[in-house]
Amino acid sequence: xxxxxxxxxxxxxxxxxxxxxxxxxxxxxxxxxxxxxxxxxxxxxxxxxxxxxxxxxxxxxxxxxxxxxxxxxxxxxxxxxxxxxxxxxxxxxxxxxxxxxxxxxxxxxxxxxxxxxxxxxxxxxxxxxxxxxxxxxxxxxxxxxxxxxxxxxxxxxxxxxxxxxxxxxxxxxxxxxxxxxxxxxxxxxxxxxxxxxxxxxxxxxxxxxxxxxxxxxxxxxxxxxxxxxxxxxxxxxxxxxxxxxxxxxxxxxxxxxxxxxxxxxxxxxxxxxxxxxxxxxxxxxxxxxxxxxxxxxxxxxxxxxxxxxxxxxxxxxxxxxxxxxxxxxxxxxxxxxxxxxxxxxxxxxxxxxxxxxxxxxxxxxxxxxxxxxxxxxxxxxxxxxxxxxxxxxxxxxxxxxxxxxxxxxxxxxxxxxxxxxxx
Amino acid sequence: xxxxxxxxxxxxxxxxxxxxxxxxxxxxxxxxxxxxxxxxxxxxxxxxxxxxxxxxxxxxxxxxxxxxxxxxxxxxxxxxxxxxxxxxxxxxxxxxxxxxxxxxxxxxxxxxxxxxxxxxxxxxxxxxxxxxxxxxxxxxxxxxxxxxxxxxxxxxxxxxxxxxxxxxxxxxxxxxxxxxxxxxxxxxxxxxxxxxxxxxxxxxxxxxxxxxxxxxxxxxxxxxxxxxxxxxxxxxxxxxxxxxxxxxxxxxxxxxxxxxxxxxxxxxxxxxxxxxxxxxxxxxxxxxxxxxxxxxxxxxxxxxxxxxxxxxxxxxxxxxxxxxxxxxxxxxxxxxxxxxxxxxxxxxxxxxxxxxxxxxxxxxxxxxxxxxxxxxxxxxxxxx
Ligand SMILES: [Zn+2]
Numbered sequence: 001x002x003x004x005x006x007x008x009x010x011x012x013x014x015x016x017x018x019x020x021x022x023x024x025x026x027x028x029x030x031x032x033x034x035x036x037x038x039x040x041x042x043x044x045x046x047x048x049x050x051x052x053x054x055x056x057x058x059x060x061x062x063x064x065x066x067x068x069x070x071x072x073x074x075x076x077x078x079x080x081x082x083x084x085x086x087x088x089x090x091x092x093x094x095x096x097x098x099x100x101x102x103x104x105x106x107x108x109x110x111x112x113x114x115x116x117x118x119x120x121x122x123x124x125x126x127x128x129x130x131x132x133x134x135x136x137x138x139x140x141x142x143x144x145x146x147x148x149x150x151x152x153x154x155x156x157x158x159x160x161x162x163x164x165x166x167x168x169x170x171x172x173x174x175x176x177x178x179x180x181x182x183x184x185x186x187x188x189x190x191x192x193x194x195x196x197x198x199x200x201x202x203x204x205x206x207x208x209x210x211x212x213x214x215x216x217x218x219x220x221x222x223x224x225x226x227x228x229x230x231x232x233x234x235x236x237x238x239x240x241x242x243x244x245x246x247x248x249x250x251x252x253x254x255x256x257x258x259x260x261x262x263x264x265x266x267x268x269x270x271x272x273x274x275x276x277x278x279x280x281x282x283x284x285x286x287x288x289x290x291x292x293x294x295x296x297x298x299x300x301x302x303x304x305x306x307x308x309x310x311x312x313x314x315x316x317x318x319x320x321x322x323x324x325x326x327x328x329x330x331x332x333x334x335x336x337x338x339x340x341x342x343x344x345x346x347x348x349x350x351x352x353x354x355x356x357x358x359x360x361x362x363x364x365x366x367x368x369x370x371x372x373x374x375x376x377x378x379x380x381x382x383x384x385x386x387x388x389x390x391x392x393x394x395x396x397x398x399x400x401x402x403x404x405x406x407x408x409x410x411x412x413x414x415x416x417x418x419x420x421x422x423x
Numbered sequence: 424x425x426x427x428x429x430x431x432x433x434x435x436x437x438x439x440x441x442x443x444x445x446x447x448x449x450x451x452x453x454x455x456x457x458x459x460x461x462x463x464x465x466x467x468x469x470x471x472x473x474x475x476x477x478x479x480x481x482x483x484x485x486x487x488x489x490x491x492x493x494x495x496x497x498x499x500x501x502x503x504x505x506x507x508x509x510x511x512x513x514x515x516x517x518x519x520x521x522x523x524x525x526x527x528x529x530x531x532x533x534x535x536x537x538x539x540x541x542x543x544x545x546x547x548x549x550x551x552x553x554x555x556x557x558x559x560x561x562x563x564x565x566x567x568x569x570x571x572x573x574x575x576x577x578x579x580x581x582x583x584x585x586x587x588x589x590x591x592x593x594x595x596x597x598x599x600x601x602x603x604x605x606x607x608x609x610x611x612x613x614x615x616x617x618x619x620x621x622x623x624x625x626x627x628x629x630x631x632x633x634x635x636x637x638x639x640x641x642x643x644x645x646x647x648x649x650x651x652x653x654x655x656x657x658x659x660x661x662x663x664x665x666x667x668x669x670x671x672x673x674x675x676x677x678x679x680x681x682x683x684x685x686x687x688x689x690x691x692x693x694x695x696x697x698x699x700x701x702x703x704x705x706x707x708x709x710x711x712x713x714x715x716x717x718x719x720x721x722x723x724x725x726x727x728x729x730x731x732x733x734x735x736x737x738x739x740x741x742x743x744x745x746x747x748x749x750x751x752x753x754x755x756x757x758x759x760x761x762x763x764x765x766x767x768x769x770x771x772x773x774x775x776x777x778x779x780x781x782x783x784x785x786x787x788x789x790x791x792x793x794x795x796x797x798x799x800x801x802x803x804x805x806x807x
Contacts, residue, residue, distance in 0.1 A: 292731060294730075294731060295730050295731035296730060297730045297742070297743050297764055297788045298788050298789065298790050299730075300730040300731060300733075300743065301504060301743065301760070301762060301788055304502075304504045304760060305504040305506050305507070307486075307487070308483060308503055308504050308507050309507065309510060311479075311482050311483040311486045311487065312479035312480070312482060312483050312507060312510075312511050312513070313479070313511075314478070314479070314482070318486060320486070320487070322489075323732070324729075324731050324732040324733040324734070325730070325731050325732075325733060326731075
C-alpha cells in the first residue's frame, strides 16, 4: 500500500507518486481563483446545514461546532477580521484612494494533519479555499476518520453558480506512511504554503523538508493548555459546579488530545473550598460523562502511572474512577505544568495567587481557561499571560472552540498574497 | 478451597511458610482455579503486610485496593506500574535490613529502577529461579558460558538486572566462562578464541549458555555466522532474556532467532529458551516451554489486562502484561503492571502439559501518533 486518496466514495489506492494529483490541482488554480467569495460562502453555508441533517455526518465528534463555524455570518466575520475589514479584496482590486489593493491566492496549500480531531482538516481547508487556493491534504491515518463522509456531503451541495463537486476539484486528500520521505518532499516542494498540525516530532520532520523560497510555513502545535479558577470566583459564585462542569466539557471533548484542552488547572487558595472539595466536584462531573469507547495501551499506562505517582507521594492526592482508566483527578501544590496524560486526566494544583502561574507561561501555552471573577481581574490576568505569549484566555466550556485568530495567527490572512496596483 | 481462602493464611509467618512451599515446587502442576485461590489468599496478607511497612504503598493500596479481604481474583489486586520504582525508593524494610539493591540497566541519563532486597527476599529469589529452571533444564550442574563480560555481573550490593540473571543461572554451573570482554567504550567484544576452546573442551557433554537476547544476537550469533563458525554442541541449552525491542526493530522474529541460534550452536531449537522477567521481580521468571509459550511458576502469575477497562482479557486476546509474585517481602513488588503487551494464549491446556495461564510477549508499549498536537513536553520534570 502506498498512496491512498480519500474521496467522497471512500479511499482508493493512488499509485506511488503525488505528481498526477499535484498536476491536476495546479491546473485547477485559475478556475478556483475566479470563483467569487460570496459563492464560496453560500456553498459553505449550505454545507453547514447539510452536515447536521445528513446521517453520514451528523454524529461525527465535533460536528455541531463545525456546522456553526461554517455558517455564512461566522465566516463573513472571520474574513473581515482576517482581510483588513473587507472580504472583497479576494475578488479583485479594491481602491484605496488612488491606489488599489487585492488579496490573491498563494496557490497550492499543502496540509499535514494531526490525528487527534476528526473535523480538524476542515479548519485549515476552509480558510485555504476561501483564499481561493487549491489544497493537498495529508491525513495522519489511513482510516479516514470521517473525512470521506465530510467530502461526500460537500459533493452533494449546490448553490447558484457553484457546486460542491466543482469545489472538490480543488482539493486532494491523501494518506501515505509518515516515513515516506520522498512523498513528504514531493508535497513540500509543490507547496506555495504549508500548514502543519501535530506533535513535536511530526512538526520537526515536516518543517525540515526542503521547500521553495517563497513558501509560507504555518505551524500549529505542539501546544499545552491550562485553566485557572480564581479566589474571587469561588468566594462569590453561588454555583462553582457550573465552572467545574464547563471545564469538564473542555476536558471531555476530543479526549483531551487537542492542543486547546486543559491539562493542568490551577486553583487559587480560598476561604470556601479546599482543593480536595474542588477535586471532588471535578470527580462528580467526570463521573457523569458517558464511558470512553476505547483507549490505547500507552495512554492507559500513562494514566495508571499518574494515579500511582499521585497516590504514593505524601504531598499529593488522587481521585479516580473505579471502572478502569476512565477518569482521574490528580491534586497537589506543585506549581508546574504537569506532563499531559490526556484522556480525562486532570491535574489540579493549588496556588496562593494566579501571579505564581505567570512565570510558567510561554509560547508553548496556547489557551488558558479562566474563571477568575471580575472582568478587571480577567483583564489583568490576560495582560500578563499574553505578554508571556499565551494565545487565548477564554471562559471554561469554549476552550476547544476553533476560532480566528488561532495560535496568534489570522490564517486566511496568511494564505493570500497582498498585491498592489498604483496606476 | 475455603481452606485456602480463609483459614490457613491469616498471619505473615504462616504465609511465608506457604510461599516457601510453593517455591519448592512443583512449578507447573496446579490448575489455574486452584492457583488463583491460593495466590489471592497469600496476596491479601502479603500486600497488607508490606503496606504496613511501606507508607507510600500503604497510601496506594488504600486508594486503589478497595476492601483487601474481599479480593477474589488476581485482577482485584491493584497493580503498581513498574515505572514507579524509577521515581520512588519503595522500601518495606529499615536500611540495616537491606542486603542488596537491584538496579535496572538504565539507558544514559535515565533514572534506573531501584529495588531493595532483604535476606528473605534474596533467599527466595535465588531458590525460586533454581526451582523454575530445574524443571526446564534438569537439576544437574554443567559448564556455563556467559555470553557477556565479567563486568556486567557487578558487585554484591548493587546488582543490575543483567548481573542478577547471570548469577541466578550460574546456580546450574560447575565452571563459569565469560565469552566477552568489555571495551573501554562500553561495547562488548567476543573472545572467539576463548569461545572456541570452551566448546572444544565440552563438545560431547551438556553445556549451559546465558545472555541478553540482543547481545546474544548481535555479538554472538550474527558474528559467528559471518565467521562461518558452527560449534556442534548438541547438548547445549541457551537461556536468554530481555531486549526484544531492539530485535523487533531489526525485524528479527523469535522463530528466526531460535533457528539461527540453534544452527550456530548445533543444538535443537527447543533448547533455545527465552524467559520473561524483570529486575523489579528478580527470581520470578516466565520461561518458554517446548510449545513456545511462557508459563507462570507456582508462586507467581500473569494477568493480561485490557487497556481502558483493566479487566482480564479472554483467551486469545492481547493486553497489558501484569506480573504477580509472592516472592518480595522487602518492597511492594507483588503485583506490577509492565510496559509490555502480551497475549493470553490459554489456561491449563498447553500442549507441553504444564498447567496454569500461559502467554506470549508481543511488544513493548509504544507511544502512538494519536496523541496529536496537545502532546507537548515534560515541563514538570524539565523545570525541577
Ligand atoms: Zn507450554
